[in-house]
Amino acid sequence: MYAIEVDNLTKIYGKGETAVTAIAEAALQVKPGELVAILGPSGSGKTTLLTSIGLINKPTHGTVVIDGTAVADEGWKSGIDLKRMRQEKLGFIFQAHNLIPFLTAQENVMIALEINNMTKSEAKSRATELLTSLNLGHRLGNYPSALSGGEAQRVAIARALANQTQGDPGR
Numbered sequence: 093m094y095a096i097e098v099d100n101l102t103k104i105y106g107k108g109e110t111a112v113t114a115i116a117e118a119a120l121q122v123k124p125g126e127l128v129a130i131l132g133p134s135g136s137g138k139t140t141l142l143t144s145i146g147l148i149n150k151p152t153h154g155t156v157v158i159d160g161t162a163v164a165d166e167g168w169k170s171g172i173d174l175k176r177m178r179q180e181k182l183g184f185i186f187q188a189h190n191l192i193p194f195l196t197a198q199e200n201v202m203i204a205l206e207i208n209n210m211t212k213s214e215a216k217s218r219a220t221e222l223l224t225s226l227n228l229g230h231r232l233g234n235y236p237s238a239l240s241g242g243e244a245q246r247v248a249i250a251r252a253l254a255n256q257t258q259g260d261p262g263r
């Protein structure tokens with residue numbers, strides 16, 4: 093079984109004369125454990141493809157299957173709990189870090205764990221462990237505005253990894 097299967101995926105932004113076809117009939121299959129890089133010029137649709145697979149950008153047409161569950165088929169499939177799928181199956185690092193500005197680095201990672209019902213003290217130690225493994229042990233209490241661009245992206249990486257337990261050296 094594939095971890096991710098995409099077929100015939102099309103995303104059109106807008107309508108009529110201003111419509112932009114960002115991706116057209118894309119197909120992609122990713123095996124569990126496989127590392128895939130998507131390359132292409134600016135504006136070629138990479139973010140659109142990844143946000144569609146990440147369940148935060150509704151495709152116009154086509155199918156998306158995540159870990160055997162068909163989540164999109166001509167729009168989101170009905171009866172699929174997208175929020176739960178995002179929480180349990182996906183980690184997403186945004187092009188802009190999208191950290192919550194009024195939470196510290198540590199709290200930005202903790203919140204991803206607490207919404208999955210981890211206790212505050214467990215979340216705190218897991219967040220500390222992850223951030224330390226990304227060389228941010230000295231920046232736990234910094235707000236995003238007091239982090240460098242690369243540090244903020246590493247906090248976003250820690251947040252994306254927070255709920256991942258398989259194959260994660262942090263656990």
Ligand SMILES: Nc1ncnc2c1ncn2[C@@H]1O[C@H](COP(=O)(O)OP(=O)(O)OP(=O)(O)O)[C@@H](O)[C@H]1O
Pocket residue numbers: 105106112113114132133134135136137138139140141187
């Ligand atoms: N919300 C939107 N509304 C309208 N058009 C959009 C929207 N988002 C992206 N586009 C257009 O869709 C196309 C693909 O954009 P996308 O962001 O997926 O590109 P990208 O490959 O990630 O580019 P970059 O390398 O610059 O990040 C571009 O032409 C862009 O202008």
Ligand SMILES: [Mg+2]
Pocket residue numbers: 138139140187
């Ligand atoms: Mg992009």
